[in-house]
Amino acid sequence: MRRRIFEALGFAVVMTVLAAFVQSAASGQAPAAGGAAGSTTSGNAKAGPPPHTPWGQPDLQGIWLDEFDTPFERPAQYADKEFFTEDERKARDEKTAADAGRNERANRGTAQDVAGAYNAVFTSAKPTGRRTSLVVDPSNGRIPPLTPEAQERNRIDQEFRLALLQNTPTCKNQAAGCRGGKYGPPSPRLNDMAPFYNTQRMNRHNGPEDQSMGDRCMLGTTPDFNGFRRIVQGPNVIAIGIDTGQGQGYQRIVYLGGSHPPKSVHLRHGDSRGRFEGQTLVVETTNFSPKFPYRGAGENLTLVERFTRLDAKTLEYSATMTDATLWTAPWTVKQELTMQSDEQNRIYYEPRCHEGNYGLPSLLVGARLDDKAFREGKGPNPASRDTATCVNELPAEREN
């Protein structure tokens, strides 16, 4: 039963990728077209000048998507090189297409075979973009190092997660999910409170808080660099609907005035205040919640986003993350977003993961049944089973 649950969860993740591809393709702007819709990537000069609203602001409205696959951080071999050559893009696309791993199967009948039963149809990939990384600042394209305090927090957090896994085959086989840990008896920490507010899946299911935010249908965090974004713009306030994470999208409101709430008010997506600087909308977001962190940044995060309409089909977007308690320097991501067909309306703007969340209660029911079976001597110790990283590959069970 548990296997099926994780299959469903894995399926959700995969479907997210698929949905992005299908929606993009259905909009008539298939990624394979490589910017035929007129993005700056293709250098298409026919896209026309950036439009303005009847009240004179740059018009940012529409459905926007990054149609390209770009490494988040720059791979080491590209060092300080910001853009791929056309040959490099082609080579990366060919490599992706030929990646046997996307069609590889584990031994038939094993947990890994069931949990990872998705081939390239499900794990479809966008074509390579021109940037070598979404991170453009620092100039090496890498997120700045964590502060010593943040590194220590991560170490403590990881130590706890590995303790929950240490009696499982994942650690016995030294699979990827146990990296940094070792095999041993069930940990005495099994029922300890997690050292920090948990947002990731762990090898324990004592209650909803042990699950990932995705399992709980609260996956979407700000900023988001993956999903569709629909912008509706008025003179004094701008709405941004984000379609991401298969039914885990969310809404933001950007006020072009007023002020942030008191610091004690934490909001899942922060409080956004914007202003136009020339042709660019600059949005500052603060008041983030420690419960919905972006890469570990919560209440101390200041996010500054810039939206600039480059032409009729292209929106340049950048986001600068500053959190001195987490990163040793601010860093910036940049994307060129391509306008999608409004008439086809192919975004999923009603996030209803929670309304159909069979997975979470089923998973908790399964865990309670496992507890009961173990108590009654009818099942294995739940601590000896990996029910958190089972979509990871176990080398011992690979066919080749």
Added chain:
Amino acid sequence: MAGMLRGSTIVTALVAAALGAGAAALTMRGGEQAARPAGARTAEGRPDFSGVWQAMNEAHWDLQAHEARPAIVTQPGVYEYEYARVPAAPVLALGAAGGVPGSMGVVQGDGQIPYKPEALAVKQENAANWIDRDPELKCYLPGIPRAMYMPYPFAIVQGTDKIQMTFAFSNAARVIHMNKVEGPPDDTYMGHSVGRWEGDTLVVDVTNFNGKNWLDRAGNYHSDALHLVERFTAISQDAIRYDVTIDDPKTFTRQWSISMPLYRRLEPNATVLDYNCIEFAEEFMYGNLRKEPLVKHWEGETMIVDITRKIPPGEKLHEWYRR
């Protein structure tokens, strides 16, 4: 101490579910909303509805006229009269804060909702099983028209070819398409809204409902055949008359309508603060599946809030999902 904290968590959750924390969901500090001249209009000459709005009435409790009640969930008191019932366990701990305020009602005409006989029976069952049936308690998307008069603020952003409404409750939203778009491929909680201007009135057709929403906390409901025609008309720069014609031949014998004002939130720095309630509802929905349940009898001098939640046949969570 731990017990007291748990108790306060329970009460907080109950207050949130039963009362709605909308009044607290708005900041009153900082700058000021821009002053608006009478009859403010957009650059395109349309009435300007942009801003932060909220209904101020009791329709979210019950669309129909009703007298005040001691609680939304009651049990027989010392008298056998219906009007003498007392609060039941789930809201008992809230005292006078757990009651339902009276209302003149928002249903137009004779004030009656023209249910088919079999649909009326469902409505009455809904009311009797409110805790286990009302989607609001689970933090599900509230649907239209219910989202428009829940006790939480919402923002209207008036774009050039879309009008977006973003609601505090559940981070829900609706996009009113003023231009031609394809309909959604599946039915929805929040409906598919297509708008047009009739003079200075914004008229919105709403279809493609999945039939899983309610209209209020009294068990009033509709099916997937629901078709709404909403009319937004400026009463002043700070008030909109919101009229809705409700057509659902599977549930009602005829069309009927509701009408109410929506008010601009005039506080300085009016801001819609998300009421992201999924996590608030987790204890309610999944608390019984914890390894160590949080709700239990307390000991010693600490107050015991003994909540007996007997879920009737057919209303368990997994059965709910199958509807």
